[in-house]
Amino acid sequence: MSMLSEFKQFAVKGNVIDLAVAVVIGAAFGAIVSSLVADIIMPPIGVITGGVDFTELKLQLTQPVIENGAVVREGASINYGNFIQTIINFLIIALAIFSMVKAINSMKRKEEAAPATPTPTKEELLLTEIRDLLRDRKPL
Template identity: 65%
Template sequence: MSSEFKEFAMRGNVVDLAVGVVIGAAFGRVVTSLVDDILMPPLGILIGGVDFKDLKLILRQGVLDAEGKVTDVTLNYGNFIQSIIDFLIIALAIFMVVKLMNRLKRRKAASPDVPPAPTKEEVLLTEIRDALRGPGRV
């Protein structure tokens, strides 16, 4: 069972998937920081100093929670707006990466590969073949 697990874990596609998940998670944190720390503060100033995370609709005030604290029941639509902006930026970034990769693949496919020069052995064999055919033979 141990050797089977090792064989499974070392397959190329499993390792590639694991690397993709780790890089994707790190990329998500970077984009979230970009949105939270760089894009949203100026946007909040432009719309009158509003922080999207503070936007909420109070459904019921003063509810006693399990810990004995009085809290409001709220609909946090500001967090939802923040998540949509995060998603759109991540989707745009992934789109740009895929577009770049497709362009590079097309360039590689469009550029014909130059066949390698024949080796000395191939040249000699070609000369021998041509000499054995004799003049006028095809």
């Protein structure tokens, strides 16, 4: 089997397609959660903390070099505010995924808990048939 046909067989399998769909949906979900954090959750937190924008928090290690009003060399800084923002994003995404998985598992448990109607055995089918024949028989 050639490498190209082997790759084609691999790529067409349902697992790869499902994975590709999951990646695209995951990226879109990440964008939604990022917007939720940046546009809805962080502004009230900024108001509570006195207008602090977490993304602007940093520890300046060296000052930028400026000549004639233009920045010649950027200053070195530790941007811990971006790190805090990323942690908050992660926690919210993890909470959202946890909630979705929990809801799906709950629905699956309810589905599994529903009693399935048992299939009759051969003996039960035969007895049912005999009963029906006796019931439908005309008296002598």
